[in-house]
Amino acid sequence: MSLPPPSLAQYILEGKALYEAQDYTEAHETLSQAIRLIEEDQRSYWLPEEDLAELYLLRGSALMQDDEKAAFSDPDIFFQVLNDFEQAIELLPEQGLYYKLRGRLYLRCTFAEYFDQAKADFRQALQKDPTDTDSMKHLGEVLAKEEDYTGALEFLSRVLLDHEDPEVRMLRGVCFFRKDVPDFQAAAGDFGVAQEYMPRLEELYVWRAQCFQEMDRIDEAIAEYDRLIALAPRKAGYYVDRGALNWSIDAAAALEDYDKAIELEQHPLAYNNRACHLLEEGQIDAALSDMQKALPEAETYPVIYATLAEVYAARSDRNQMYHYLRLAMKHYYEDVMDVLENPAFKEYTREDRFRELLRS
Numbered sequence: 001m002s003l004p005p006p007s008l009a010q011y012i013l014e015g016k017a018l019y020e021a022q023d024y025t026e027a028h029e030t031l032s033q034a035i036r037l038i039e040e041d042q043r044s045y046w047l048p049e050e051d052l053a054e055l056y057l058l059r060g061s062a063l064m065q066d067d068e069k070a071a072f073s074d075p076d077i078f079f080q081v082l083n084d085f086e087q088a089i090e091l092l093p094e095q096g097l098y099y100k101l102r103g104r105l106y107l108r109c110t111f112a113e114y115f116d117q118a119k120a121d122f123r124q125a126l127q128k129d130p131t132d133t134d135s136m137k138h139l140g141e142v143l144a145k146e147e148d149y150t151g152a153l154e155f156l157s158r159v160l161l162d163h164e165d166p167e168v169r170m171l172r173g174v175c176f177f178r179k180d181v182p183d184f185q186a187a188a189g190d191f192g193v194a195q196e197y198m199p200r201l202e203e204l205y206v207w208r209a210q211c212f213q214e215m216d217r218i219d220e221a222i223a224e225y226d227r228l229i230a231l232a233p234r235k236a237g238y239y240v241d242r243g244a245l246n247w248s249i250d251a252a253a254a255l256e257d258y259d260k261a262i263e264l265e266q267h268p269l270a271y272n273n274r275a276c277h278l279l280e281e282g283q284i285d286a287a288l289s290d291m292q293k294a295l296p297e298a299e300t301y302p303v304i305y306a307t308l309a310e311v312y313a314a315r316s317d318r319n320q321m322y323h324y325l326r327l328a329m330k331h332y333y334e335d336v337m338d339v340l341e342n343p344a345f346k347e348y349t350r351e352d353r354f355r356e357l358l359r360s
Helices: 006-020 024-040 049-066 068-073 075-091 096-108 115-128 133-145 149-162 166-178 184-197 202-214 218-231 236-246 251-265 268-280 284-297 303-314 318-331 336-340 343-348 352-359
Strands: none
Touching: 006 024, 006 049, 024 049, 049 068, 049 075, 049 096, 068 075, 068 096, 075 096, 096 115, 096 133, 115 133, 133 149, 133 166, 149 166, 166 184, 166 202, 184 202, 202 218, 202 236, 218 236, 236 251, 236 268, 251 268, 268 284, 268 303, 284 303, 303 318, 303 343, 318 336, 318 343, 318 352, 336 352, 343 352
16 A cells, blocks of 8 residues: 655644644644545545545534634535545545534534434434433533423533533533422532532522522521622622512511612612612602602513503502503513503502403
8 A cells, every 4th residue: 555645744743743733723724725636636645544534523622623613603614624524434434533523513502403413413423332421411501402401411411420520510500490390409519510610600599599499498598698799899790689588578678688789789679679679668759759760771680561560559649550451561561461450550450441452
C-alpha cells in the first residue's frame, strides 16, 4: 500500500497541530486543503476510510470550535459542520463519538428544532457504548426540552449513578419540579447539591426558594433569598421576590424590600406590590400614585392591569376600573372565576356592564 503524497500528509499534520494549538481558523483552512486534494483526485490522494472520517470530523469540529455561537445560529456554518459530521458517519458508522457530536450540534441549534434528530443520534451513541454518560446527559437534556420530564429523569439519574455532575443535578432538579406530579423535596435536594459546586449561580437559589415555597416552607424560601441577595445585592428583582414571600409573615420586612427595589431601579412589581399594601391600609391615593409609576411596564407585568382595576374600583371610578379590568382579563386573568372571587369587584358583579365584560 502506497503512502499518501507528502503534500497531503503535511496538510494533515499541520491541521492537527493547529487544532491542538486551538488555532481553529487556520486548522479549518489547512484541513480543508487536505480534503480538497482528496476530493479532486482520489486516486493520487488516498486515505483509509477511518483516517478520512477523522479528517472530516476534525474539520467540522474546527469550524464549530472557531465560533460555537455562529455554528449553532448561522445556517451556513451549521450545515457546513453538519455535512462534515455526516461524511464522517457515512465513512465510519460504527464510531459512537461521531453520532454524539452530531447530536450535540442538533441539540444546540437555535434557528430550527432538531430534537428528533438529536435524540436519534444520542440513542445511536448509547447503542455503541451503553456506559457513555455524555450521551445520557444530552439525551436527558433533549427530553427535558420536549417536556418529557419522566424520560429525562431516567437518563439524568443514570449519569449521577456514575459520577457527580452539578449541571446534571440542576437539570434533574428542574425535571423533578416540572414533572406532572412534582417532587419538590427531591428538586430542592438536587439544587442544594448543585449549589455546593456552583455557589455563585444565582438561578439555583431562585429554584430552591421556589421548591420551599411550594412545600409551604416559607422561612427556608426566604433564607434562600437572603443568601441570594448577599450574593447579588444590587438586583432589585430579588428584593421583590423576597418581599412577596415576607408579605404574609412580616409586612414591615416586605415593605422594606419593596422600598429597596424601588430605590435600586424603580422596579414596577415593587410599586405594584407596595400599592396592594397601601390599598389594604385604605391609602387609595398613595396606591394610585405607585400604580401610575408602574403602568409603563404593564405589558411586561400584566398584573399591573389587575391592580389598577382594584385601585379604581376602590375609588369608585367605574370607567377606569372597567378599562383596566378589560386589559387584565385579556393579559392577566386566566379564569373568570378569579375575577368573580376578587372582593375588590364584589359591588360591581350585579352590573350589566360587568356581566357583559365577563361574557366578552
